[in-house]
Amino acid sequence: MPLISQVGRNHFKVRFLLGAITTLLWIGVSLHLFPVWWTFSTSITPYKEIYKIPPALFPRGATLACYKLIFTMFSGSVTITQPFWVYIKNSGIMTGAIMAIQIPVTALAAYALSKLHDPKWSRLLFLVLVGIALVPYQVSMIPLYFLLRDFPFATGYVPKIPFTPIPFPHYNFINTYWAVILPGGYAAFNLLLFKGFFDGIPDELINAARIDGASEIGIFRRIIIPLSKPVFAVVAYMTFSSSWNQFLWPLIVLKKEKLMPIAVGLYRFQEEVNELANVIVPSDEGLLKRMAQGYSWNGVMAMSLIQSIPVFIMFIIFREQLMKGIKLRGFK
């Protein structure tokens, strides 16, 4: 409580100010929570109520039918042919793999730049590793697509072995998880975060361990990692949410429905339901049957909430680390 001093807190004017701030913040919180409540209430509304005007604030005859979409398949949908757990699983695999590769790779490189390299090399490598972030992703997107299609050739065509009509051996990563995982193997922004933190750790600590005979990897594992928990928490959260939310790249490289992440699946689901809402014919038997399965906006809302749950959980874990991080920050 830094701005308003502890001493004067009982003073009437100060109390009034604090009360005003608290009220303002709670009003803001309720403004935030209302959409979430609305989403949830839509998701448990029975499909017959959903297209009623005006919609009810508290749904009558609440049902969890829409959440069954996780396990059941649609009948008669063209674009969504998998139950939702498939998309969730895909997202989980890709996000897990990206985190497992990206965090150690980036942290080790940042540590090497911060503590191990000569200043000359450190500066040069810093330019190579961080400079990439200056250029928008779109510039390299087309060659990256080619690269993953005919790895390791990125020019859009595979050259032939001289004097033969046979193309050079190449490997196609498109329509595999690797097409999403490999470009996420390293992140320049996270390197900045790590390096900023590692720079604050005193060199004496590392030298002392070195004199005691610790190996370099041992120093990193036993001294640096325990000291850097907050920054690892921040990076883990950012990596998680950015790969969980990835949309454009999977949309380009994953054309098989069985491999799509939940962001893409949700998008396709929503597009189809949106079309439906414009041509609604309540008497159509088949349509009503599909709507009963959750094939309408309440299903979309239910799946949106499902997509948000992992982000929410990660956020809570991350917040605890952030609050603990205060003590460790005294270092700098």
Place this chain on the structure above:
Amino acid sequence: MKKVEKVKRAKHKKRAAWIFSLPALFFVIVFGWYPLVLGFRVSLEEYHFILPPTYIGLANFREIFSDPLVPITFRNTFYYTALSIGLTFIIPIIISILLMEMKKNTIRIMMLLWFIPMASMAGNIIWKWFYNSYYGLFNTILVYLGFPTLRWLDDPRIAMLCLVLPGLIMFGPGLMYIASLQSVPNEFYEAAELEGARLGQKIWHITLPRLRPIISMLLLLAIIGNMQIFERPYVMTGGGPGMATTTVVMYFYQLSFQSLIFGKGASLAIILFCVILALIIIQRKYFKENIDV
């Protein structure tokens, strides 16, 4: 003996330095620089089915400059960036400063509720539903209050504003401010207190200077991120009504991955890069801080 030991240790250190940085170098070169450099080459070429591409010089750029859609998409992108930074950048800063006045447990709860984390696709879809002209939340409220309903995302005059508004509620960066504010030593405020500083003065002279580096960095990221906006307009409006919300990256996606005119798409991306670079340079002029957290 000691000297030998020292040399050995230095050698170990050097070897470890390279081993530790090699994986990152591998990824950044193979999946970063290599496609990036080729991206510039693609913009000078025309692509054919199966056959190797042919070099056509700056023809792609000429085509981009004479394309009537390109100025529209750039105008939309600038408009989106300006609106989004103008409307949604300052609020998290104010909230974070105010939040720090609360008790620790209150901060814990409020942080969660204010910076409520929602998956981005879910957020976009939920807001699209709120904006629905017939059954959406906003029109329902308007009807309850007795106002005429609006067409929200279908109205070309306010569609862009509607796209920006979700940013008011879904802001992640607030956390970064909180993390940074927590590192401000309490003594600073106590000292200011003794000097008789008022509330406004404390914010202006202690809090904001402390936040300046992180504000600078997040502003930079906001400019870069907003200039590359794709997902939200793609999901919520599909670029419509008409061309009112088609952004540069959406047009890029359409050119390169739907129409498969790779050369033209790459040159549009390079022009976008130049524009963003110019904005970064302007931003760095006003915020001279090191990019560091």
